[in-house]
Amino acid sequence: MPFRRITIIGLGLIGGSLGLALRRSGAVEEVVGVDQSAAVLERARERGLIDRGTTDPAAGVRDAELVVAAVPVGCFRGVLEAARGGLERDTVVTDVGSVKGPVHAEAEAVLGADALFVGGHPLAGTEDSGVEAALDRLFDGALCILTPASDTPARDRVKALWELVGCQVVTMDAEAHDRILAATSHLPHMLAFSLIRTFGELDDSDRLAQFAAGGFRDLTRIAGSDPVMWRDIALANSGPLLEMIDRFEDRLSELRRAIAAGDGPALQAFFGEARTLRRGLPPRAHEDEDNDDD
Numbered sequence: 001m002p003f004r005r006i007t008i009i010g011l012g013l014i015g016g017s018l019g020l021a022l023r024r025s026g027a028v029e030e031v032v033g034v035d036q037s038a039a040v041l042e043r044a045r046e047r048g049l050i051d052r053g054t055t056d057p058a059a060g061v062r063d064a065e066l067v068v069a070a071v072p073v074g075c076f077r078g079v080l081e082a083a084r085g086g087l088e089r090d091t092v093v094t095d096v097g098s099v100k101g102p103v104h105a106e107a108e109a110v111l112g113a114d115a116l117f118v119g120g121h122p123l124a125g126t127e128d129s130g131v132e133a134a135l136d137r138l139f140d141g142a143l144c145i146l147t148p149a150s151d152t153p154a155r156d157r158v159k160a161l162w163e164l165v166g167c168q169v170v171t172m173d174a175e176a177h178d179r180i181l182a183a184t185s186h187l188p189h190m191l192a193f194s195l196i197r198t199f200g201e202l203d204d205s206d207r208l209a210q211f212a213a214g215g216f217r218d219l220t221r222i223a224g225s226d227p228v229m230w231r232d233i234a235l236a237n238s239g240p241l242l243e244m245i246d247r248f249e250d251r252l253s254e255l256r257r258a259i260a261a262g263d264g265p266a267l268q269a270f271f272g273e274a275r276t277l278r279r280g281l282p283p284r285a286h287e288d289e290d291n292d293d294d
């Protein structure tokens with residue numbers, strides 16, 4: 001067996017989907033689940049996401065070869081502190097958080113500089129959360145980013161984990177990760193939240209909702225995501241995210257000026273450049289050129 005025992009802390013969308021995929025792989029002797037909620041653990045067992053579960057992090061990580069923290073970024077430090085007593089020196093610890101710089105700093109503060117911590121972030125998810133949202137094939141063909149870029153045996157183990165569940169693994173520094181994700185994921189979520197709030201503040205938004213067209217629905221799907229998770233991401237990645245918000249405000253102001261001035265050529269140039277950029281996006285990792293269905 002490639003893995004003897006893997007413990008997943010947090011059995012929501014990501015932790016639950018990982019458990020399901022690992023158990024389906026048949027390459028892990030035992031998947032242990034830890035969650036703060038006994039009801040979630042029971043449901044995780046019923047759904048076949050884990051072999052057994054506990055609400056006690058230190059007991060749950062005992063004898064694990066690999067521990068995966070899959071909780072909101074703001075809970076990471078507390079979870080590590082609670083698990084620390086059960087970890088061995090050679091236990092590899094990783095996470096799935098959407099921000100990596102602060103997570104590395106917290107892992108070092110709690111576990112020490114020589115602990116076997118590798119940051120991880122599967123670029124796969126949905127706007128749904130919780131144990132019921134876990135999906136069998138969530139990670140099939142998705143990219144997974146590991147930080148840092150340096151080559152270590154611990155990183156190889158975490159790479160093997162994500163490849164087992166179908167991910168394509170790439171590595172980079174935490175700082176590069178956080179800047180890229182601010183642009184490609186965190187800013188778009190802030191825009192989706194703001195767009196639907198703008199709509200919701202119209203006096204007659206209830207009546208208008210039936211006219212919400214495809215573009216509005218496409219752009220706001222991710223505004224249905226979990227508020228606690230996004231609070232934590234916005235706070236943890238505030239520097240890069242503020243830079244992206246400033247850049248977006250500049251573009252929106254440019255657009256506003258052109259509309260106010262009735263400047264048709266400027267508008268057409270703006271939209272034309274945007275279309276070229278959108279059509280030039282590479283296909284998603286798990287799609288080929290002919291199957292860009294988004």
Ligand SMILES: NC(=O)C1=CN([C@@H]2O[C@H](COP(=O)(O)OP(=O)(O)OC[C@H]3O[C@@H](n4cnc5c(N)ncnc54)[C@H](O)[C@@H]3O)[C@@H](O)[C@H]2O)C=CC1
Pocket residue numbers: 009010011012013014015034035036037040070071072073075078079096097098099121122123124125126127128129130131226229233
């Ligand atoms: N939702 C998404 O699409 C993606 C999320 N991520 C990251 O994955 C992590 C988890 O996100 P989701 O699975 O969506 O969250 P979720 O809300 O679906 O699941 C989180 C689980 O952790 C448990 N939990 C919370 N605090 C805990 C604690 N202190 N001790 C033990 N269990 C605790 C909750 O009971 C819940 O079952 C976050 O850090 C997020 O940034 C990464 C990629 C995609």
Ligand SMILES: O=C(O)C(=O)Cc1ccc(O)cc1
Pocket residue numbers: 097098122123124125126127185222
């Ligand atoms: O639902 C979507 O399209 C997402 O973008 C999900 C998502 C949320 C957070 C991440 O860190 C990665 C992926």
